[in-house]
Amino acid sequence: MRTTTAEALSATTLLRFATAGSVDDGKSTLVGRLLHDSKSVLTDQLEAVERASASRGADAPDLALLTDGLRAEREQGITIDVAHRYFATARRRFILADTPGHVQYTRNMVTGASTAELTVILVDARNGVVEQTRRHTAIAALLRVPHVVLAVNKMDLVGYEESVFAAIAEEFTAYAGELGVPEITAIPISALAGDNVVEPSSNMDWYGGPTVLEHLETVSVGHDLAPGSARLPVQYVIRPRTAEHPDYRGYAGRIAAGTFRVGEEVTILPSGRTTKISGIDLLGEPVDVAWTTQSVTILLQDDVDVSRGDLIVPAEEAPALTQDVTATVCHVADQPLTVGHRVLLKHGTRTVKAIVKEIPSRLTLDDLTQHPEPGRLVANDIGRVKIRTAEPLPIDSYADSRRTGSFILIDPADGTTLTAGMAIREPGIRQPDML
Known part of the structure; x- marks a missing residue:
């Protein structure tokens, strides 16, 4: 009996993944190449991209335009918002989030990677590991994304040299390892030329690993939550x-x-x-x-x-109820988070009043040291906070549950999201290895 397309898709697994990297590292181009070369772009979409590319004087279709949908994104040539795309191959279905690279929009990377099972972090082969690379890696570790792919892009601009790729992969792997990233896969690519994105590259015969799509299709997909801890x-x-x-x-x-x-x-x-x-x-x-x-x-x-x-x-x-929450947080608002700050804490479907009692430390991304008692956290800072809630909450450890161990802090005055938090067990109970 013949299998319909719907039946075939329902039998495949689903992978949620996000892309991250510094400005102009080629994230949107990589996503566009994945969609194009995996035959996941509709004809009218490709024609629209071809027209837009021609109007900008480009000789070939700019595949980044498949994800950079906002007018401001196309005008500035950067990604601002998180662009979600859905596609499928014969082996797996995908939901991807193309996240911004500019430091100003790092908060959007937190949003895009919060539900991801895999994060692709791009690095420009000419620049190597930069500050945004470290920040995005720290966030991926913080969010406990199970799989991280290092995509060393623009290999065509460094002559496809193996030594360039090897040096970047070694530096990145050492840094990510210190953060506790469980699995790292490094792949040399050229998103613009299509090398090792969907098809293997003839220009890098020294590389024997999977292409980006092959890895996405075969990486193990599991649940991060214990089967018994139902919520x-x-x-x-x-x-x-x-x-x-x-x-x-x-x-x-x-x-x-x-x-x-x-x-x-x-x-x-x-x-x-x-x-x-x-x-x-x-x-x-x-x-x-x-x-x-x-x-x-x-x-x-x-x-x-x-x-x-x-x-x-x-x-x-049943988890224990608590009014004292210790958490690792990523501050995402322009307004600083300070000791004594009165906020709303949203956990699951419940929102309660809370106050920031302490900010014990802030993470320094360059060397992963702690800056003690910073007094406040500003936009894109990663740190540890202690919060007292007005009502008891059943918060799990984020190490045990990415969903019921997470929360957000909200400004009660205007509803602005201030901070994304990951709860930590107090001493005496198993702690996560981050921070």
Whole structure:
């Protein structure tokens, strides 16, 4: 029996990945080359790029225009916003985030890489590892992205010399290793010429590793969350009040971690009430089991008080509630974060008032040393903070859960996102190796 395209795609795995690098390292060109050479560009899209390239006097299509969609991006020749693109090959489906390289937009790299399972960090072969390379590597380590690819771009401009690639790869690997990056793959490429992006390069016969696309298609994709640590932040309470379902009360949300089963005993946080799951609805149909990333509605056996912002967890694996949060953060706002700063802390679907009690340290990216008691963090700084919340929260360690161990700090005056945070266990409990 023949397999339809939809069936084939549903049988493949999904990889979320992000690109990062300094300005003009060729991120958008690499993404454009991936889309073009993997036959993932529609004819009308390519024709639009060809027209735009011709209007700028280019002899060949500028593939960077496939992702740089904002008018300001095309005029300035830089990426400003995170551009998400979706494509697929016969082996895998992809969601990619092309993130900005300019230091001013580093905050957008945090957004793009926060859900990524792999980050491609580009380096210009002529410049080697620069400050933005180190910053993006630190953020990838901070966000615990499982796989990092070093793409040494513009090899055509250094004569495809193996020694240039080897020196950059050695420096980068040593730096990333100090940050605790678990897996690093270095690939020499020319995004403009297409060397080692989709097809192997005849200009670098000294390289025997995979192309960028081959690595993306074959890298292992796993869940960063323990199967038993199930978490469902309640987003909405569903009460249809229809004649068909007069007593229906469901608690809807996206499963952030683990697996839920009908009949399982669960605890509602922060109240601490315990009950059992009487049913699970997925896309309007009842199921016995649901797992990470699925959006579901859970029905409970008892009539307990559950509302938006609550967390449903297995009764035996409920995280401890705390009002004192220690975290590694990346500050993303122009407004500095200072000791005594009153903020809103958003964790999952719940937002509470909080105050910054301490800023113990700021990370120096050049040598990975700590600057003690900086007093404040400015845009793009990475540091450690201690926060006191007005209400207890069930925050996991980010080392255990990238979803329920993360939060953001918000300016209560205008709703601006100030800081992205990754919770850390206090001494006596296993700490992550970052900072």
